[in-house]
Amino acid sequence: MRGTPGYMAPEWLSSVITEKVDVYSFGIVVLEILCGRQNIDESQLDENRHLLELFRRYQEEGKLLDLVDECNGDLHSNATEVMEMMKVVASCLQTEHANRPSMSSLVKLFEGSVDVVINMDEDSQNELTLEVEVESLASTVADSVLSGQR
Known part of the structure; x- marks a missing residue:
């Protein structure tokens, strides 16, 4: 098995791998940025490790x-946006890979070409779902502009 502990999606254990493993890892990285620490921190007490x-x-x-990282005043002064990102993180870190958003949906969200609606209704697994609603596509990015063909 290849991967970095702490960043690998749960499905790596079952060997049912989809492109959603990258969405999970992305969620971990964004969470680390928001919190100002690594996912696995051996210097912390067991319950906070x-x-x-x-x-x-x-x-x-x-x-x-x-x-949220106490040393980052920008994050604290933008609490509304931080909470929106926390909701996106929650959707990326769902245990069931089928419930995670696609990376293309996340790209559209961050480009501002779609609005995001995050259902805060907890399902039977106590997880959040992310639904992307297309409001308007201001411009379409050609495949050649991106890193490669899609």
């Missing part, structure tokens, strides 16, 4: 903003 476990706990408690 794994950022993903902390994220899930704080999500259940409704305290996600408490995870």
Whole structure:
């Protein structure tokens, strides 16, 4: 098995691999940026060592903003945007790969060409779903502009 512990999607254990493993890893990286620490931090106490476990706990408690990097004033002064990103992270980190958004949906979201609606209704697995609603595509990026053919 190849991959970096702490960034690998749960389905690596079952060998059912899809492109959604990259979405999961992307969610971990964004979470690390928002929180200002690595996913696995051996310098932390056992209960705080794994950022993903902390994220899930704080999500259940409704305290996600408490995870935000204390040294980053920009993040704290933009709490609304940070919470939107936390919701996107939650959708990327769903255990069931079929419930994660596609990377192309995330790209469109960050380009501003789509609006995102994140259902906060918890399903039976206590996870969030991300639904992308296309409002308007201001411009279309040609494949040649991107890193390669799609």
